[in-house]
């Protein structure tokens with residue numbers, strides 16, 4: 083079917099704006115009728131027998147996997163290995179007993195991811211995929227394919243597919259936790275009720291759009307930009323940097339905040355904006371002290387946090403963006419939105435081709 087941009091200037095803007103709707107649909111799809119548990123087809127996937135989850139993907143889907151590692155390990159107690167498909171497929175990694183291999187791909191056709199899947203077929207206990215295109219090769223060759231229900235994504239830079247991937251992966255982690263007895267019924271119901279609040283919180287976050295546009299105008303003057311995050315916000319820092327470089331062509335890289343002192347701090351001077359993604363969670367104090375190390379070297383900090391975080395951490399920053407309060411577990415899903423909007427408006431300020439960035443393809447089906 084034909085997909086058009088509606089009133090939007092770009093598919094990317096349209097797809098960012100669709101997130102509350104498509105996330106709501108994905109959540110409903112996998113939620114039990116009473117809203118208290120996760121309803122997913124089993125297809126032989128038994129979480130009580132899993133010793134290890136191996137997740138493989140490329141690009142943005144890889145960062146969804148990195149985020150999900152925090153969820154599967156912290157909530158479900160399952161050890162997780164994550165790798166980019168192009169490395170995984172040639173490394174000859176041993177697949178030990180009780181390994182489930184999970185592949186995440188918007189298109190379901192990425193050549194390296196498909197090759198990694200084929201490497202695992204017959205070795206892993208089960209092949210699971212999280213895909214946007216249910217008729218794709220990756221979906222067809224999986225024992226269990228979970229659709230993310232994002233709808234067609236046209237913009238080369240992935241937005242709604244990323245947050246839908248995160249949502250489905252979190253629900254899978256919650257299901258795994260329930261099956262393994264790692265989560266009480268009450269705690270599970272609470273997580274799911276928080277998750278149902280996400281579309282509304284994203285709508286609220288979109289309220290910062292005009293301000294983010296102003297901040298992006300300033301960011302567009304930078305030559306290099308650093309993204310910092312810790313814990314489950316670290317993969318999101320990586321995704322924020324990827325999004326920005328993909329469409330604005332500004333050099334951006336991301337580090338785990340705690341690694342700052344092991345190298346990237348040497349790059350900091352008054353010309354380098356540093357985007358710090360730090361909701362007021364259990365690691366907030368650590369993030370703030372990393373941020374102060376940046377400011378002590380004249381680095382320009384753009385702090386993205388909530389009201390509690392602003393109260394404690396705004397002093398001395400260059401710019402701030404306020405997000406609504408969110409359950410810490412869900413923060414990567416919500417904070418994806420300011421990361422997307424920053425990249426989008428920085429690219430607009432630079433005048434680049436947002437939907438069709440140079441040298442990039444929506445789906446890389448050859449090696």
Ligand code: G6P
Pocket residue numbers: 140141142143186187188189190191192195238239240442443444445446
């Ligand atoms: C390309 C796209 C990225 C995408 C990656 C993986 O590089 O430009 O946006 O994240 O492929 O694609 P997949 O379809 O496997 O998720």
